[in-house]
Amino acid sequence: MRKLLCIAAAGLLVDSPLLAGGLSAEAAAVKVDRKIRERLDRSAEILAEIMRAPDQGLSPDFLRQCEGLVFIPGVKKGALIVGGQFGRGLMVVRQSNRQWGPPGFVTLGGGSVGLQIGGQSSDIILLVMNRRGIEKLASNKFQLGADASVAAGPVGRNLKAGTDLQMQAEILAYSRSQGVFAGLSLEGATLQVDDDANKAIYGRAVASREVVEGALPRPKEAARLYAALRRYAS
Numbered sequence: 003m004r005k006l007l008c009i010a011a012a013g014l015l016v017d018s019p020l021l022a023g024g025l026s027a028e029a030a031a032v033k034v035d036r037k038i039r040e041r042l043d044r045s046a047e048i049l050a051e052i053m054r055a056p057d058q059g060l061s062p063d064f065l066r067q068c069e070g071l072v073f074i075p076g077v078k079k080g081a082l083i084v085g086g087q088f089g090r091g092l093m094v095v096r097q098s099n100r101q102w103g104p105p106g107f108v109t110l111g112g113g114s115v116g117l118q119i120g121g122q123s124s125d126i127i128l129l130v131m132n133r134r135g136i137e138k139l140a141s142n143k144f145q146l147g148a149d150a151s152v153a154a155g156p157v158g159r160n161l162k163a164g165t166d167l168q169m170q171a172e173i174l175a176y177s178r179s180q181g182v183f184a185g186l187s188l189e190g191a192t193l194q195v196d197d198d199a200n201k202a203i204y205g206r207a208v209a210s211r212e213v214v215e216g217a218l219p220r221p222k223e224a225a226r227l228y229a230a231l232r233r234y235a236s
Contacts, residue, residue, distance in 0.1 A: 038202050039223050042105065045073035045092055046230040048125045052176075052183060053234045059183055060127075060176065061158060065235045068174075070095040070130030070139055072193065074110050077124045077177075089126060090196060094231065095136055097216045102231045104220050106213030107199030112145075112192040124179040126186065128193075129155060135172030140214040143194035146173065154185030 049071075052060050074091035089110040097103045110126065130136055138150035146152040155174035177186040200208040203221050212218055220228065 035202060035223075038107070038199055041075065041090065041092060041107070041199070042221075042224050042227050044075040044125075046226040048073055048075060048127060048178065049227075049230045049234055052127065052178060055181075055183055059157065061156075062234070064129060064131075064155070064174070068096075068129040068131055068235070069133060069136050071231075071235070072108065072110075072126075072128035072130070072139075074108075074126040074128075077110070077126050090199065091126070092199075093139060093210075093213065094227070095130075095139065095214050095216075100236075102228060102235075103216035104213060104218040105203075105224055105227065106208060106210055106218075107196040107203070108193055109196045110188075110191055110193050112190060124177045126188075127176050127178070128152075128188075129174040129176075130172065131174060132172060136214055138172065139193075140211040142210050143192065146175075146191045146193065147189035152188050154187050157184060 074089040077089040152173040153171035
């Protein structure tokens with residue numbers, strides 16, 4: 003029993019941020035890479051699950067017409083307390099040939115979003131509907147509602163892109179919680195580059211404009227994400 007307790011205590015100490023510096027670079031890289039792969043795979047799952055939902059889902063027309071997508075998986079209200087961030091995700095942007103470019107990793111936080119999503123875990127998806135919105139993504143940090151216009155996205159399979167709402171808003175925001183898909187107000191939230199995640203997959207800090215301009219390789223870890231994008235957003 004004593005031996006088991008010592009092993010358990012050792013495991014807790016290894017996970018402690020105070021001793022993180024004692025881990026080998028290889029061990030730290032494996033841990034980060036696993037989290038990055040999970041974020042990429044979960045983004046693919048969010049898209050597939052939303053598109054397999056009943057009639058009250060995301061319009062395929064909106065998805066085909068959008069210029070960029072941002073996925074923030076598993077947003078939780080309580081995480082807003084930690085460093086002002088409540089979600090970590092990624093963005094992808096269409097290139098001039100309408101193919102999807104490399105993923106760029108981002109965080110989303112601030113504003114009153116924590117109050118709006120309640121105590122449930124929610125997935126958030128942002129549709130960037132025009133090149134004005136893409137230019138905002140090209141900055142390393144911007145505020146939704148102040149720097150870029152954002153609106154709660156309309157829900158319904160039969161909706162067509164080109165409505166007044168879609169034409170006016172640069173970004174449409176949605177949330178999915180316990181199978182319920184709905185538009186979401188993200189006024190005041192801040193989207194910014196996630197340097198640690200980008201370093202983990204690209205080996206260095208990455209500027210958002212590099213992502214927007216497609217100046218990075220498409221990582222093999224994103225294979226499931228690109229498969230989902232080809233199927234639902236081509």
